[in-house]
Amino acid sequence: MGESPVPFVLPPDALRGVGSRPFGVYVHVPFCATRCGYCDFNTYTAGELGSAASPESWLDGLRRELDLAAQLLGAAPPADTVFVGGGTPSLLGADGLGHVLDAVRSSFGLAPGAEVTTESNPESTSPEFFAGLREAGYTRVSLGMQSTARHVLTVLDRVHTPGRPTRAVAEARDAGFEHVNLDLIYGTPGERTSDLRASVEAVLDAGVDHVSAYALIVEEGTALARRVRRGELPPPDDDVLAEDYELIDSMLSAAGLRWYEVSNWAASEAARCRHNLGYWLGGDWWGAGPGAHSHVGGVRWWNVKHPARYSSVLAQGHLPVAGQERLTGDDRKLERVMLELRLAEGLPLDALDGDGLRQAEQAVSDGLLDHAAAAEGRAVLTDRGRLLADAVVRRLVA
Numbered sequence: 001m002g003e004s005p006v007p008f009v010l011p012p013d014a015l016r017g018v019g020s021r022p023f024g025v026y027v028h029v030p031f032c033a034t035r036c037g038y039c040d041f042n043t044y045t046a047g048e049l050g051s052a053a054s055p056e057s058w059l060d061g062l063r064r065e066l067d068l069a070a071q072l073l074g075a076a077p078p079a080d081t082v083f084v085g086g087g088t089p090s091l092l093g094a095d096g097l098g099h100v101l102d103a104v105r106s107s108f109g110l111a112p113g114a115e116v117t118t119e120s121n122p123e124s125t126s127p128e129f130f131a132g133l134r135e136a137g138y139t140r141v142s143l144g145m146q147s148t149a150r151h152v153l154t155v156l157d158r159v160h161t162p163g164r165p166t167r168a169v170a171e172a173r174d175a176g177f178e179h180v181n182l183d184l185i186y187g188t189p190g191e192r193t194s195d196l197r198a199s200v201e202a203v204l205d206a207g208v209d210h211v212s213a214y215a216l217i218v219e220e221g222t223a224l225a226r227r228v229r230r231g232e233l234p235p236p237d238d239d240v241l242a243e244d245y246e247l248i249d250s251m252l253s254a255a256g257l258r259w260y261e262v263s264n265w266a267a268s269e270a271a272r273c274r275h276n277l278g279y280w281l282g283g284d285w286w287g288a289g290p291g292a293h294s295h296v297g298g299v300r301w302w303n304v305k306h307p308a309r310y311s312s313v314l315a316q317g318h319l320p321v322a323g324q325e326r327l328t329g330d331d332r333k334l335e336r337v338m339l340e341l342r343l344a345e346g347l348p349l350d351a352l353d354g355d356g357l358r359q360a361e362q363a364v365s366d367g368l369l370d371h372a373a374a375a376e377g378r379a380v381l382t383d384r385g386r387l388l389a390d391a392v393v394r395r396l397v398a
């Protein structure tokens, strides 16, 4: 396990203003039934954990962490948004996820109209599960669909059948969920344009109000990376990824889902994920659970990763913080450009320094930043700029 907790305090200037900025709570559920070969998230199967940790010991730890967190933040602000992610939160069942939300209620409390999301894997959901989530107070569900092509799901090691995610969406909507997201992955080796088109059509037929689409990343240390290294699978091709992105964007926009962040589309302003907007706009959030990251007033910290270590440190009455860093003014500027430039609203040009401004002018001439938005003082990616978002960021902060 190897990680030792570090003593943790938040300096008074980081605490100043807590409550006047939007405040989110992220809860990390570190359990999955099986591991998908492309995924390097902090998650464990029951076989990997053995008797060292369980959903029960994790929930005990979580309750303790949230109580300590609310004490540390002083006049703890109620959560404007809660996001339970993973891992596979749906493995906890509706009752378990109800206990998680109760723990947030009894520590921070929920602000009126709070957005409360849980991620779920299609195969561990049912009509009763969604009804239970509604009753517990969840307002939004995010389901990992990835693709409707069986051979793509096989390469990704997904265990659900191609039709299950859209049936799960129908069940969630029948249970009263207005806000439902589907995640797609594109660029999987062997995926044809017709496979991707069929996946996006299925997303649109399902009638969700939010879509996240991610280019497949071959993460070091994963089974997928080993297969690519052995030559069993080709790595994703940048030109194909760009064409895939254009196809997804054109199909979603034609159906009224507009991009509001490079990888995220929503049917209306109310359908945008407020929790993620909090991350992208530099808000405060407490990330609870093994390996979770937090940010309050320019201080960032992260928890020990292993669930057994997490629970044992909390059982001793300490926060399970493995490391922390204070962002310098330059770090915060860089971060702001990296995150806000990916938003459809873009970034105010006055957030850039002299070199950055000159680069922004050049990016407008190169067709990567929008001309009219720049004239109004904002750096907004064009359609072509979105395909090269990371490169544009690098230019503006070089």
Ligand SMILES: C[S@@+](CC[C@H](N)C(=O)[O-])C[C@H]1O[C@@H](n2cnc3c(N)ncnc32)[C@H](O)[C@@H]1O
Binding pocket: 038, 039, 040, 041, 085, 086, 087, 088, 089, 119, 120, 121, 143, 144, 145, 146, 183, 184, 185, 214, 215, 216, 217, 218, 219
């Ligand atoms: C980490 S999962 C957690 C939620 C849930 N277990 C699931 O699989 O949907 C959240 C999303 O991250 C995305 N993801 C994870 N690893 C990825 C990778 N290597 N490349 C692209 N997307 C990835 C997937 O789209 C997935 O739906």
Ligand code: SF4
Binding pocket: 031, 032, 034, 035, 036, 039, 040, 041, 043, 086, 087, 088, 121, 144
């Ligand atoms: S992609 Fe989701 S289900 Fe698959 S291992 Fe990662 S967290 Fe678990």
